[in-house]
Amino acid sequence: MTFSDLGLSADLLRAIDAQGYTTPTPIQRQAIPAVLQGGDLLASAQTGTGKTAGFTLPMLQRLSGGQRPAKRGVRALVLTPTRELAAQVGESVRDYGRHLPLTSHVIFGGVGQQPQVDAIRPGLDILVATPGRLLDLHQQGHVDLSRVEILVLDEADRMLDMGFIHDIKKVLKLLPEKRQNLLFSATFSNEIQALANKLLDAPTLIEVARRNTTAETVDQAIYRVDREKKRDLLAHLISAHRWYQVLVFTRTKHGANRLAEHLGKQDIPAMAIHGNKSQSARTRALSAFKSGELQVLVATDIAARGLDIDELPHVVNFELPNVAEDYVHRIGRTGRAGNDGQAVSLVCVDEHGLLRNIERLIKRDLEKHIEPGFEPDPNAKPEPIENGRGNRGGGRGRNGGGGGKPQQAQGGRGSDDGQRPSRRRRRGGQGRQQA
Numbered sequence: 410m411t412f413s414d415l416g417l418s419a420d421l422l423r424a425i426d427a428q429g430y431t432t433p434t435p436i437q438r439q440a441i442p443a444v445l446q447g448g449d450l451l452a453s454a455q456t457g458t459g460k461t462a463g464f465t466l467p468m469l470q471r472l473s474g475g476q477r478p479a480k481r482g483v484r485a486l487v488l489t490p491t492r493e494l495a496a497q498v499g500e501s502v503r504d505y506g507r508h509l510p511l512t513s514h515v516i517f518g519g520v521g522q523q524p525q526v527d528a529i530r531p532g533l534d535i536l537v538a539t540p541g542r543l544l545d546l547h548q549q550g551h552v553d554l555s556r557v558e559i560l561v562l563d564e565a566d567r568m569l570d571m572g573f574i575h576d577i578k579k580v581l582k583l584l585p586e587k588r589q590n591l592l593f594s595a596t597f598s599n600e601i602q603a604l605a606n607k608l609l610d611a612p613t614l615i616e617v618a619r620r621n622t623t624a625e626t627v628d629q630a631i632y633r634v635d636r637e638k639k640r641d642l643l644a645h646l647i648s649a650h651r652w653y654q655v656l657v658f659t660r661t662k663h664g665a666n667r668l669a670e671h672l673g674k675q676d677i678p679a680m681a682i683h684g685n686k687s688q689s690a691r692t693r694a695l696s697a698f699k700s701g702e703l704q705v706l707v708a709t710d711i712a713a714r715g716l717d718i719d720e721l722p723h724v725v726n727f728e729l730p731n732v733a734e735d736y737v738h739r740i741g742r743t744g745r746a747g748n749d750g751q752a753v754s755l756v757c758v759d760e761h762g763l764l765r766n767i768e769r770l771i772k773r774d775l776e777k778h779i780e781p782g783f784e785p786d787p788n789a790k791p792e793p794i795e796n797g798r799g800n801r802g803g804g805r806g807r808n809g810g811g812g813g814k815p816q817q818a819q820g821g822r823g824s825d826d827g828q829r830p831s832r833r834r835r836r837g838g839q840g841r842q843q844a
């Protein structure tokens with residue numbers, strides 16, 4: 410099966426060729442014909458499956474046949490949870506649409522709005538946006554969503570986790586009744602199902618990877634280690650195995666900063682990205698990491714969501730996530746689109762319960778290692794995972810806050826940068842980390 414078998418136009422085939430893709434991925438094989446037919450779509454697909462091209466290619470083709478957008482109007486709207494994902498989807502739209510006369514722009518919070526307003530004024534074929542900034546601009550009269558032909562909700566589960574449900578509902582009210590809806594989600598909670606029921610009309614259902622499975626191409630290993638020795642073990646593993654491009658996950662922003670600093674002191678170039686960093690600092694760190702200049706990028710879950718780094722060889726869970734599904738998301742950063750990757754988790758005695766939850770979720774036992782010189786103390790007592798404990802600044806909070814402070818609900822209108830805390834978190838419930 411090739412891309413031309415899927416009914417895509419010559420202009421799109423040329424662009425796909427330029428990307429070096431030869432064979433459509435399973436989600437592309439199913440999604441492209443379905444979207445071209447104009448119906449709604451409900452796709453269970455994780456990042457790394459090629460889902461972005463799966464909706465972008467047929468969307469571009471459908472739009473290329475139609476009328477120009479109206480002033481301030483938008484023909485296709487793609488909503489994403491984070492600015493990084495928005496930027497990436499925007500990049501895909503530009504790459505795949507390079508031979509088509511379609512206009513697109515990406516908007517998100519945390520940066521000046523004027524260039525966004527200027528870009529929307531003449532009307533756009535495709536607008537990629539995070540929900541808060543979009544509503545902001547709409548409220549100010551800068552964008553008209555009344556003629557949207559195609560709506561895409563990308564990583565809808567993460568949008569709900571981040572507390573965007575009310576914003577999404579507000580956006581839906583601004584759209585015309587008749588339109589094509591595409592909903593992508595890595596997991597299917599009851600909340601997602603409810604949203605799908607409300608939004609979609611007789612959707613085509615696509616499920617490519619079984620829910621909560623991890624990619625076969627990722628080699629996953631657990632290193633048992635004492636909590637105080639984690640950072641030295643990490644430095645040791647990076648040096649001993651000459652890992653040259655490593656994405657490391659920590660639970661908290663503070664923990665990310667401390668770890669990057671520690672690695673730097675060991676002559677391992679490292680930077681942290683999280684929601685407290687400015688957009689330009691995040692972009693700089695990411696591009697240095699992608700280009701290979703920066704050996705280690707330390708990130709919190711939300712900051713890392715949507716990062717698309719091709720052939721990322723190593724992902725390290727410095728701390729296991731509180732929410733087992735996040736493990737699947739994290740290691741989805743490696744071994745992407747068929748490349749081999751290695752995911753290593755450093756697990757101390759406090760985290761055995763979290764590890765069991767993960768193994769239950771992915772339905773397999775992970776291989777356990779002990780690195781000579783870093784043998785864990787067999788008599789170590791587990792301690793509760795709570796704020797400001799353990800690895801000094803790790804702040805491994807069940808409430809997710811950095812530095813032991815309680816979580817602040819942040820983000821009113823206008824502060825949308827994809828960092829809004831979830832309702833669950835505000836209630837102090839499940840402790841999903843705010844990046």
Ligand code: AMP
Binds near residue numbers: 429430433434718
């Ligand atoms: P996504 O799941 O959309 O984040 O895509 C994951 C990665 O796979 C991206 O780096 C894409 O550039 C790449 N990709 C998408 N489609 C294909 C394909 N058909 N063949 C090879 N790589 C692809």
